[in-house]
Amino acid sequence: MFRFRDRTTAERIIKKLREMGLNIFLMHVCGTHQDTLVRYGLDCMLEPCGVKIRQGPGCPVCVTTPEEIEEALILARKGKIITTFGDMMKVPGESGSLQSMRGKGHRIQVVYSIRDAVELARRVREDVVFFAIGFETTAPSTAATLLSDPPSNFSILSCHRYIPPAVKALLEMGETRIQGLIEPGHVSTVIGTRPYEEIAERYRIPQVVAGFEPLDLLMGVYMLAQMIRKGEWRVANEYVRSVKPEGNTKALKVMDEVFEPTDVAWRGFPVIPGSGMKLRQRFEEYDARTLFEDELKELRGMEFRTPSGCRCDEILRGIIDPPECPLFGRVCTPQSPVGPCMVSAEGSCSIEYKYGRRKINRESIQMGSGKR
Amino acid sequence: MCLAIPGRVVEKEGDVARVDFGDGTLREVDVSLVEVKVGEYVLVHAGFAIQVLDEEDARETLKLWEEILSQEVTP
Numbered sequence: 001m002f003r004f005r006d007r008t009t010a011e012r013i014i015k016k017l018r019e020m021g022l023n024i025f026l027m028h029v030c031g032t033h034q035d036t037l038v039r040y041g042l043d044c045m046l047e048p049c050g051v052k053i054r055q056g057p058g059c060p061v062c063v064t065t066p067e068e069i070e071e072a073l074i075l076a077r078k079g080k081i082i083t084t085f086g087d088m089m090k091v092p093g094e095s096g097s098l099q100s101m102r103g104k105g106h107r108i109q110v111v112y113s114i115r116d117a118v119e120l121a122r123r124v125r126e127d128v129v130f131f132a133i134g135f136e137t138t139a140p141s142t143a144a145t146l147l148s149d150p151p152s153n154f155s156i157l158s159c160h161r162y163i164p165p166a167v168k169a170l171l172e173m174g175e176t177r178i179q180g181l182i183e184p185g186h187v188s189t190v191i192g193t194r195p196y197e198e199i200a201e202r203y204r205i206p207q208v209v210a211g212f213e214p215l216d217l218l219m220g221v222y223m224l225a226q227m228i229r230k231g232e233w234r235v236a237n238e239y240v241r242s243v244k245p246e247g248n249t250k251a252l253k254v255m256d257e258v259f260e261p262t263d264v265a266w267r268g269f270p271v272i273p274g275s276g277m278k279l280r281q282r283f284e285e286y287d288a289r290t291l292f293e294d295e296l297k298e299l300r301g302m303e304f305r306t307p308s309g310c311r312c313d314e315i316l317r318g319i320i321d322p323p324e325c326p327l328f329g330r331v332c333t334p335q336s337p338v339g340p341c342m343v344s345a346e347g348s349c350s351i352e353y354k355y356g357r358r359k360i361n362r363e364s365i366q367m368g369s370g371k372r
Numbered sequence: 373m374c375l376a377i378p379g380r381v382v383e384k385e386g387d388v389a390r391v392d393f394g395d396g397t398l399r400e401v402d403v404s405l406v407e408v409k410v411g412e413y414v415l416v417h418a419g420f421a422i423q424v425l426d427e428e429d430a431r432e433t434l435k436l437w438e439e440i441l442s443q444e445v446t447p
Contacts, residue, residue, distance in 0.1 A: 016441070115400075137374045138418055141405075238433075251422060346374075
């Protein structure tokens, strides 16, 4: 039903891009986009066409701050059962990682869905804390869960974040000359295309919401290139099969009922106004930060240092490519990661390490095969 | 993290559906965030359906691509 890897179409797009004689710099904010870009060698196909693309802060695990990771570690040490998505396990915090905590006998449980965490809470008497990370794609599942009367020993450590404020922060900081943005398809499935209109107007930047098949991304790039060429700054939607202008209104309503925007820091960024999702007061009985306020006092006065040499901060702001970090592939590998961008399957460094080495040329791209 | 996979709803009871991901994998999915009927396709992320997909929209994509690609390159 969803076949979007036709090779002839890919060749047509590349040919058109070549004819345009481009020299443009684009950014996207999604780990799944980065995966498609590098896994299928699209980055190598696009560079000779004069198109350079980097991933900005679009990896929920990567942008979670050391302070937030420390909160989870403290709660684990205090005997709470911490549940989270697998990618979070190995991210080094100031006093270890969740994985190392588990090695020391603390109870850390990897879950596929928040539903698994709630089921666990129903089976045990201890407090079960869900270390909730993710953007608007994931946050509705947390919100829906809190609205469905979870058990009283269940709580949320909310590290959910909104994408549009981060996009604004990137553009506001102006460290790179971003000429076009590829907006994330699944965040946009929830929020729709409208939140980007304001960004387009204010920063006069063209944006395309794109899907995750290789052709989706190539089309997205082509649509951006055309807008840049014409001097337009519209919001276009390539991923019409999933993204509606108004988004998923049901999910938005649920999310709004449970969360309110708050100012939070992102790794690599200063505090971004209104970019964090805080549980509304009505849900404070499920808010781990309220429930375990005393336990979390340990956090005060702690100092958080970036590991020496680690350049994740600059990766997340789209300033450098992974191989420009002196630790990449030498000291920092997926087996022994120094920074979060090497830990998460959605981090630029991990993706580059996994697929970047077989820098495939366009002849060897297997557009028609493989399953995502 | 933002990976979402399409699957077909084969059973549904209240807000819980059984979804077939095509390779023999059946999973329980929370469908409270969408309006979906048995037989329809959903996009699933972390155990929750976040969108209903239909073939018409898929065809629409191919039409959109063709439209864009048939235009001349702006010099």
